[in-house]
Amino acid sequence: MAERPTTSWREGIAREAEQLAAGTLDPGCACMADLYPDELLVATDTVLDSFDEEVAGLDGAEDVQVFAAVERVVLALNAVDDIHCGYETDEREALCDYIDKALTENGIDVVALAARHGLGRYELTDKWRDW
Template identity: 90%
Template sequence: MAERPTTSWREGIGREAEQLAAGTLDPDCACMADLYPDELLVATDTVLDAFDADVAGLDSAEDVNVFAVVERVVLALNAVDDIHCGYETDEREALCDYIDTTLTEHGVDVVALTARHGLGRYELTDTWRNW
C-alpha cells in the first residue's frame, strides 16, 4: 500500500524531536517542525483522504474519470500549498508518487493512461499543478 508523504514527514519530525531531546542535534539545525507545521499535515491528509475515497470509488478506469480524480486532488493540493507554502521539490515528488502509486494499486495503468494523451508518466499532474 502506498505510504502517504505525511507519514514520513511526521516520522522525520519525531526523529528530530528525539535528537533534540537527547542533545545530539544542534537546535539551530532543527527544521522539520518548521517545514511541516501541523496545519499543513492535517490539510494535506484531508485532501489525500478525499483522493483515496475518490480512487476507491472509481467505477471504471475510463480516462475521463481518472483524470477527474487527479484534477480534484491536484487542485485541492494547490489550495493547501497556497495557504501553507509547504511543498518544495521533495514534497512535490512524494505527492506525485503517492498519486501515481495509489492509482496503480487500484488497477489504473498510469503509463498507458498518460501515453494515450501524449503525456509522459510523470506528467500526470502537470496540467493542474501549481506546487
C-alpha cells in the same frame, strides 16, 4: 499500500524531536517542525483522504474519470500550498509519486493512461499543478 508523504514528514519530525531531547542535534539545525507544521500535515492528509476514497472506485473507469480525480486532488493540494506554502521540490515529487502509486494500487495502468494522452508517466498532474 502507498505510504503518504505526510507519514514520512511526521516520522522526520519525531526523529528530530528525539535527537533534540537526547542532545544529539543542535537546536539551530532543527527544521522539520518548521517545514511541516501540523496545519499543513492535517490539510494535506484531508485532501489525500478524499483522493483515496475516490480512487478506490476507479478500477475500470474511463480515462476522463481518472483525470477528473487527478485534477480534483491537484487543485485541492494547490489550495493547501497557497495557504501554507509547504510544497518544495522534494514534497512535490513525493506527492506526485503518491498519486501515481495510489492510482496503480487501485487498478489504473498509469503508464498506459498517460501514453493514451501523449503524456509521460510523471506528467499526469502537470496540467493543474501550481506547487
